Amino acid sequence: MRRIDVVTTDDAPACPRCGGEGLLWARVPHSWENAAGERVDGLSGVVLCPGCDARTPHAAALITWFHVNGRTDDEDAEFVRLLVEWATSVFVPELDEQALEEEVERWRRDSR
Structure with a gap:
């Protein structure tokens, strides 16, 4: 079983997608095989992004909880249940090595 750490903070994180x-x-463990x-x-x-994740089944219910209730409350059994469902459904996509190489090459060109 993997351990997922949900990070609580007063500052809302920015979505890296949008x-x-x-x-x-949350901090999600992942692994890959190197060369x-x-x-x-x-x-x-x-x-957890209300825009990007609104159509994701386990995320949608948790997003709705935030819209209705506002701030988190770890004493609220419904919140904890929704949080656990979301956390167990999240994953880190596999590394796209070609996209990584292209990004590294763009960075090298731009840093000259």
């Missing part, structure tokens, strides 16, 4: 204000974020065939483990931040 730049809009997120509702909360040497070795497993590499890591953590990535995943933001």
Whole structure:
């Protein structure tokens, strides 16, 4: 079973997909195999975004909870249930090595 850490803070995180204000974020474990065939483990931040995630089943209910109730309340059993459902459904997409190489090449060109 993987451990997902939900990060609580008064500052809403920005969504890395659209730049809009997120509702909360979590650290999600993931892994991949490097060129040497070795497993590499890591953590990535995943933001719950009311715009980008509105059509995602487990996220939609939690987003609705935020719209109705406002701030988080870890004493609210319904919030905790929705949070657990969302957290167990989030994932980090596989690394797109070609897109990464293209981004690195753009960075190299622009930094000259």
